[in-house]
Amino acid sequence: MSALEIQNIRKSYGAIETLKGIDIALQSGEFLVLLGSSGCGKSTLLNIIAGLAEATSGDIRIGDRSILGVHPKDRDIAMVFQSYALYPNLSVRRNIGFGLEMRKVPVAERDKAVQEAARLLQIEALLDRKPNQLSGGQRQRVAIGRALVRKPQVFLFDEPLSNLDAKLRLEMRTELKRLHQMLRTTVVYVTHDQIEAMTLATRIAVMKDGRIEQLGTPEEIYNRPATLYVAGFVGAPPMNILDVTVRGGALEVAGSDVAIPLPARYAAIGDGARLSLGIRPEALRLATENVAGLSLPATVEVVELTGPELITTARIGGQKLIACLAPRARISEGENHRFAFDEEALRLFDPKTGKACEVSS
Amino acid sequence: MERKGLVFTVFIYASALLLAVLILAPVLWLFIMSISPAADLSAKPLRWWPQEVDFSRYRMLLSTVENSAGAAFVASLYNSLRIAGMATVAAIALAIPAGWAVSRTPTVGWSLSMVIATYMLPPVALAVPLYMGLAWLGLLNNIFGLALVYLTILAPFTTWLMKSGFDSIPREIESAAMIDGASLFQTLRIITLPLAAPVVATSALFALLLAWDEFFYALLFTSDLRAKTLTVAIADLAGGRVSDYGLIATAGVLAALPPVLIGLVMQRALISGLTSGGVKG
Known part of the structure; x- marks a missing residue:
C-alpha cells in the first residue's frame, strides 16, 4: 500500500494548463522533493495535495483513500509554508497546539504534545513568546512544530528554507533530515534549490512546464539524468553539454578535430547521428602527460577558486567546458590542458527530443 | 539618518508649531466664546479674553427641566449618541464579513467598486428618493430611520477600509488555520479579527464621526425631539430672532466632547490602523 498516490493530476486555469498529468506513488516514510524552477507547477501540485486548490482532473489517494473533495483538515496532512x-497574535505554545485545540484534544494531552514537539525542535524556552519576538530560524522551527504535533500521515513543505540566510538554511536542512530519520513520516517537499533536493530526498521529481521530467533517487537524478533539462538543472556548476557527431565508432566534438571513442554501451547508435554529450564538471580531472585513457584538450579561459575546488572554464572547439578541479591544480588562464575522465561518466542525449540515448546492456 | 543644520531644525519646529496653532486656534476661540459673558462677545472692539468666566450656559444646556432649551439639547445629544452608535455598530457588523469576502475573493471586487461609486452622487441627489422611501416605511422623524440612512453612507466606507485591512493579512495564515482544522468562523474570531483589530477600531471611529457630524439628512428627515440630532439642534440655536453666539459655542464644545474622548481612548489603535492599511506588512 502506498502512503500517497498521485494519479494523472491535471490543473488548468482557463486555457492555461499548469499541470499536465502528474503520476507519483510514494511508499510510507519516503521523502519526495518536487524540484523545478518557478512556474513549473510544483507549488500548485502541493496545494492540490493540501486541498488549498482543486485539481481539474485526476485523483489523489492518501493511505488508499481518495482525498479529492475532502476538506483540508480531514486529509491527515500538515503543511509548512514558505x-x-x-x-502573530498567539503565543508559540498556542501556535503549536492550535491544530489540537481545534480538534478538541484535552488540555493536558495537548500540553504534553506541544512540550514533546518543542523538545524535539529545541524551542522549549520560547513557548511563551509571540512569533514577532523570534528569529527567522526559530519561527521556522515553530512552524515545523505546529505540523509535528498533529502526527499527520503526510507532511507538506512549501520552500520552507528559502526565507532563511545561507548559514541557517544549512542548519535547518540538517535538522529536517534528522527529524525525518527519527519520525519516518512521508514528506512532500517543494524547492527550487537542487542542493536541498539532493540532500533531503529519498526521491526527486524534477518538474518542468507542468510535467515530471524525471522521477528517481537523488543518485539516479545526478548520475543518470533522463533529459537535457535535468542534466542542466541539477548540479552546480551544471553538466557540460557538448555537440558531437558519431563517425566511425567515435564521437567527434563539433568545431574541433577532437574525437573520443564511442562507449560500448552506446554501440547501437548509427553513424552520422548528431548528439549532445554530457559530462559532469566533477568527473573531469587534469590529465598528466603520460597517462593513457580518455581526455579532452581545451584552452583555459577563467580559473575561479571557491575554496574547496577550482572551477575552470575552458573552451574546446568553440564550446564551453567547465571542470571542477582540486584547489591545488597547477593551471592558469590561456594554457592548453587535457581533461581526463572515465568512460562511465559520459552521457549521450538526443538534442532533438532532449531525452537520454538508450543504453544497451 | 542624515544630519541637518540647526537652522533647518528650528524651521521644522517653527512650522510644526504654526500648523498646530492654526488648527487649534478655532477650537480655543470656541471654548473662550462659550465662557464669555454675552456683552463681551458683542463689544466693539471685540474682547479676546472674557472679563469674568461664565459657565452659566453649560448649566443651561445640560439642565433637564422640562420644555427648557436644555431639555431639547440633552434629548438631541441622546438621539445623536443612539443614531451614530447604531449606525456604526451595524456598519462594522456588515463591513467585517463583506470586507473579508471581497479581500479573499478578488473576482467579486467589482461589486465593492460599484457600491463605492454611489459615493460619487451628491447627497442632494438621493434626498428625495430616500425621503419617499422612509415615508413609505413610516420611518420619518425616527431614530431607526435616520440610522438606516446613515448605514447606507457608512457601510461602503467601512467595508472598503476593512478590505484594505484584511488585504494586509497574508492568506497563508488562514490557509494554515484551515489545515489546522479551524472553521471559517473560528479562523475569523481567533486569528483574522484580532489581527485586524486596529483597522476595525479605525473604521468604527471614522464611521462614528461621519454619523455624528452629519447634518443634511438629519435636517431633512427629522422634525422634533423624538429624532432630532445634535447638529440640527445647534442649527436651531442659531435660527432664532436673537442669536446667542456664546450658547452656540457652548453647544459646539459639548457636541465635540464625545468624539474627542473616544478618539483619545482609541488613539493608539487609530494610529496603527492608519498605517497598517496603507503599508503592506
Whole structure:
C-alpha cells in the first residue's frame, strides 16, 4: 500500500494548463522533493495535495483513500509554508497546539504534545513568546512544530528554507533530515534549490512546464539524468553539454578535430547521428602527460577558486567546458590542458527530443 | 539618518508649531466664546479674553427641566449618541464579513467598486428618493430611520477600509488555520479579527464621526425631539430672532466632547490602523 498516490493530476486555469498529468506513488516514510524552477507547477501540485486548490482532473489517494473533495483538515496532512504563516497574535505554545485545540484534544494531552514537539525542535524556552519576538530560524522551527504535533500521515513543505540566510538554511536542512530519520513520516517537499533536493530526498521529481521530467533517487537524478533539462538543472556548476557527431565508432566534438571513442554501451547508435554529450564538471580531472585513457584538450579561459575546488572554464572547439578541479591544480588562464575522465561518466542525449540515448546492456 | 543644520531644525519646529496653532486656534476661540459673558462677545472692539468666566450656559444646556432649551439639547445629544452608535455598530457588523469576502475573493471586487461609486452622487441627489422611501416605511422623524440612512453612507466606507485591512493579512495564515482544522468562523474570531483589530477600531471611529457630524439628512428627515440630532439642534440655536453666539459655542464644545474622548481612548489603535492599511506588512 502506498502512503500517497498521485494519479494523472491535471490543473488548468482557463486555457492555461499548469499541470499536465502528474503520476507519483510514494511508499510510507519516503521523502519526495518536487524540484523545478518557478512556474513549473510544483507549488500548485502541493496545494492540490493540501486541498488549498482543486485539481481539474485526476485523483489523489492518501493511505488508499481518495482525498479529492475532502476538506483540508480531514486529509491527515500538515503543511509548512514558505512564509511560516504563524498566527502573530498567539503565543508559540498556542501556535503549536492550535491544530489540537481545534480538534478538541484535552488540555493536558495537548500540553504534553506541544512540550514533546518543542523538545524535539529545541524551542522549549520560547513557548511563551509571540512569533514577532523570534528569529527567522526559530519561527521556522515553530512552524515545523505546529505540523509535528498533529502526527499527520503526510507532511507538506512549501520552500520552507528559502526565507532563511545561507548559514541557517544549512542548519535547518540538517535538522529536517534528522527529524525525518527519527519520525519516518512521508514528506512532500517543494524547492527550487537542487542542493536541498539532493540532500533531503529519498526521491526527486524534477518538474518542468507542468510535467515530471524525471522521477528517481537523488543518485539516479545526478548520475543518470533522463533529459537535457535535468542534466542542466541539477548540479552546480551544471553538466557540460557538448555537440558531437558519431563517425566511425567515435564521437567527434563539433568545431574541433577532437574525437573520443564511442562507449560500448552506446554501440547501437548509427553513424552520422548528431548528439549532445554530457559530462559532469566533477568527473573531469587534469590529465598528466603520460597517462593513457580518455581526455579532452581545451584552452583555459577563467580559473575561479571557491575554496574547496577550482572551477575552470575552458573552451574546446568553440564550446564551453567547465571542470571542477582540486584547489591545488597547477593551471592558469590561456594554457592548453587535457581533461581526463572515465568512460562511465559520459552521457549521450538526443538534442532533438532532449531525452537520454538508450543504453544497451 | 542624515544630519541637518540647526537652522533647518528650528524651521521644522517653527512650522510644526504654526500648523498646530492654526488648527487649534478655532477650537480655543470656541471654548473662550462659550465662557464669555454675552456683552463681551458683542463689544466693539471685540474682547479676546472674557472679563469674568461664565459657565452659566453649560448649566443651561445640560439642565433637564422640562420644555427648557436644555431639555431639547440633552434629548438631541441622546438621539445623536443612539443614531451614530447604531449606525456604526451595524456598519462594522456588515463591513467585517463583506470586507473579508471581497479581500479573499478578488473576482467579486467589482461589486465593492460599484457600491463605492454611489459615493460619487451628491447627497442632494438621493434626498428625495430616500425621503419617499422612509415615508413609505413610516420611518420619518425616527431614530431607526435616520440610522438606516446613515448605514447606507457608512457601510461602503467601512467595508472598503476593512478590505484594505484584511488585504494586509497574508492568506497563508488562514490557509494554515484551515489545515489546522479551524472553521471559517473560528479562523475569523481567533486569528483574522484580532489581527485586524486596529483597522476595525479605525473604521468604527471614522464611521462614528461621519454619523455624528452629519447634518443634511438629519435636517431633512427629522422634525422634533423624538429624532432630532445634535447638529440640527445647534442649527436651531442659531435660527432664532436673537442669536446667542456664546450658547452656540457652548453647544459646539459639548457636541465635540464625545468624539474627542473616544478618539483619545482609541488613539493608539487609530494610529496603527492608519498605517497598517496603507503599508503592506
